Amino acid sequence: MDKGIYVGLDIGSISSEALLLSDERILSYSIIATGPNPHRASRECLKEALSKGGVSEESILRVVATGYGRISVPFKTREVTEITCHARGSHFLFPRTRTVIDIGGQDSKVITLDERGKVTDFVMNDKCAAGTGRFLEVMARALEVELSKMGERALKAKKGVSITSMCTVFAESEVISLIAEGLEVEEILRGLHESIARRIFRMARRLRVRGEITISGGVAKNEGIVEALKSLFGMEINIPNEPQIVGALGAALLAREMS
Numbered sequence: 001m002d003k004g005i006y007v008g009l010d011i012g013s014i015s016s017e018a019l020l021l022s023d024e025r026i027l028s029y030s031i032i033a034t035g036p037n038p039h040r041a042s043r044e045c046l047k048e049a050l051s052k053g054g055v056s057e058e059s060i061l062r063v064v065a066t067g068y069g070r071i072s073v074p075f076k077t078r079e080v081t082e083i084t085c086h087a088r089g090s091h092f093l094f095p096r097t098r099t100v101i102d103i104g105g106q107d108s109k110v111i112t113l114d115e116r117g118k119v120t121d122f123v124m125n126d127k128c129a130a131g132t133g134r135f136l137e138v139m140a141r142a143l144e145v146e147l148s149k150m151g152e153r154a155l156k157a158k159k160g161v162s163i164t165s166m167c168t169v170f171a172e173s174e175v176i177s178l179i180a181e182g183l184e185v186e187e188i189l190r191g192l193h194e195s196i197a198r199r200i201f202r203m204a205r206r207l208r209v210r211g212e213i214t215i216s217g218g219v220a221k222n223e224g225i226v227e228a229l230k231s232l233f234g235m236e237i238n239i240p241n242e243p244q245i246v247g248a249l250g251a252a253l254l255a256r257e258m259s
């Protein structure tokens with residue numbers, strides 16, 4: 001019979017993750033697209049993580065769910081906010097983290113934490129797509145660039161074009177006019193990445209940022225954003241090997257700690 005395991009589920013607006021934890025280590029994880037049905041996504045990502053880890057559903061002791069779709073998880077023991085989970089997960093991976101930047105599909109957040117990984121403060125942008133992964137997805141489509149290559153291409157330009165529109169819809173038409181004017185895709189991309197990074201940086205300045213910074217969420221896979229943030233903050237930033245599972249990791253750690 002399997003030993004008991006703890007599950008963290010992060011049901012985001014774009015991706016859903018399940019992570020399985022034993023008393024000793026991370027057993028497995030899965031990342032899938034959330035799609036239109038968060039309830040189904042929660043079941044599917046759990047199923048995939050169980051099969052990857054070679055563990056049975058019966059060995060699950062507790063499930064902590066997070067992310068905007070956490071209410072749709074029927075088999076959870078408890079719900080915890082993304083703020084707490086990203087802080088906990090980042091602190092586990094990089095114990096000296098005192099600031100977490102989570103850039104997901106529909107919102108971005110900056111969180112400060114103490115030496116034990118407890119949240120001390122946070123700021124969040126969830127009112128507008130600018131400064132989120134969704135903005136990058138819209139621009140990738142407008143410029144006909146692959147999402148996973150856009151950051152790398154942005155870094156190829158020496159200088160970014162200044163993008164004046166603050167709104168995703170207006171920025172998209174601005175980008176289309178810039179292409180028509182004959183500007184290089186790389187320069188436009190660089191300008192777009194710099195504008196998102198500046199938004200995040202301005203948000204972070206509302207908090208007392210100190211100690212190490214860790215970045216989580218899917219946009220951490222975009223080198224263009226990470227490099228622009230490093231230069232604005234004037235310091236290195238910790239990047240997890242798999243930034244999309246940080247929330248699910250935090251949730252699983254909290255499930256293990258619950259009594």
Ligand SMILES: Nc1ncnc2c1ncn2[C@@H]1O[C@H](COP(=O)(O)OP(=O)(O)OP(=O)(O)O)[C@@H](O)[C@H]1O
Pocket residue numbers: 011012013014015016067068103104105106107108132133134136137147148149216217218219220221222244
């Ligand atoms: N391979 C990749 N390269 C570059 N960017 C990526 C890659 N994979 C995902 N992204 C970016 O990550 C975003 C999704 O991030 P994430 O999976 O953390 O979102 P989410 O948790 O579902 O959203 P939210 O937390 O806002 O509900 C996408 O919009 C995209 O911009």
Ligand SMILES: [Mg+2]
Pocket residue numbers: 012013067082104105217247
């Ligand atoms: Mg998320």
